[in-house]
Amino acid sequence: MRKVVLTMAGLAALVATSVAVAHGIEGAKTAKAVAATFTASAGTTTSRSCTTTDGKTITVTNGKYTGTALGDADLAGAITLRVRSVIDTTDKVGIVTGAFRIDVSGRDTTGAFSTVYDNGGIAGLATGRAHSPGARIVGNLSAAFDPATGFTGAKIGGGTSGGSAVELGTGSCKPSNPHPEHSAARGAVSALSTASVTVAGLTCTLPSSKSAEINAKFKTGDNVEIRCDFTSGQNTLTRIEKRGH
Numbered sequence: 001m002r003k004v005v006l007t008m009a010g011l012a013a014l015v016a017t018s019v020a021v022a023h024g025i026e027g028a029k030t031a032k033a034v035a036a037t038f039t040a041s042a043g044t045t046t047s048r049s050c051t052t053t054d055g056k057t058i059t060v061t062n063g064k065y066t067g068t069a070l071g072d073a074d075l076a077g078a079i080t081l082r083v084r085s086v087i088d089t090t091d092k093v094g095i096v097t098g099a100f101r102i103d104v105s106g107r108d109t110t111g112a113f114s115t116v117y118d119n120g121g122i123a124g125l126a127t128g129r130a131h132s133p134g135a136r137i138v139g140n141l142s143a144a145f146d147p148a149t150g151f152t153g154a155k156i157g158g159g160t161s162g163g164s165a166v167e168l169g170t171g172s173c174k175p176s177n178p179h180p181e182h183s184a185a186r187g188a189v190s191a192l193s194t195a196s197v198t199v200a201g202l203t204c205t206l207p208s209s210k211s212a213e214i215n216a217k218f219k220t221g222d223n224v225e226i227r228c229d230f231t232s233g234q235n236t237l238t239r240i241e242k243r244g245h
Helices: 211-217
Strands: 036-052 057-071 077-088 093-102 109-118 121-129 136-146 150-156 173-175 182-192 196-199 202-205 223-231 234-242
Touching: 036 077, 057 150, 077 109, 093 121, 109 136, 182 202, 196 223, 202 223, 202 234
Parallel strands: none
Antiparallel strands: 036 057, 036 150, 036 173, 057 077, 077 093, 093 109, 109 121, 121 136, 136 150, 182 196, 182 223, 196 202, 223 234
16 A cells, blocks of 8 residues: 655644734734644444445444543643544555544634544544634644544644555445344244244344243244344344244
8 A cells, every 4th residue: 555644743833034924824823833642432333334346344433432632731631532434344444534522621622633544543634623712723643543442542743643545436335234134933943942042943042031931931842933133243032922833
């Protein structure tokens, strides 16, 4: 993969020369370098996956991450990030984007970021509004990132790491769901225990609250119909009824 180094500093200090600019640069009257570090752990996350036409797995995760930022006054405080990651988990590349809020006394600092993901690390650009009225922040952002756990070693400015380039192509991506959401079977009970029941090759986990009742009413060899839902990675029994031969 071709590597691209992002060269914009956290916020480059500007030095005035003999030329006076009446309205500053893009409306700014002052400029100073700022930087911060932070960690943020995963709170609520949801993920879904699909398989591309070339056999790669794409995982999309939406999550909320919280932690603490340390650094210059406008970037120090409790930090909350709402993040969307789109990652090719086969080649371990993708993009991670989102918004952040830092709890700063008086008025929060808020912003957004767009980064490239490459083998567990992200690097890109963050822009925001500082708590001081009218103040803007522009800076590189880099971190180690795992959608399931969060951000570690994150930096805004202050020597952030260079990043990679990712090309996002077109094509289809089919949902990766080898198990149907619902399943059913009819026939003789071939196996029954306190944990599961098997009918016509379909095995379903028994809900703990119904296990004793089901084992009291049914036995191996009974002709039944069962229905199951696929939840939390397993087929769970939702209904069982006796049927005639």
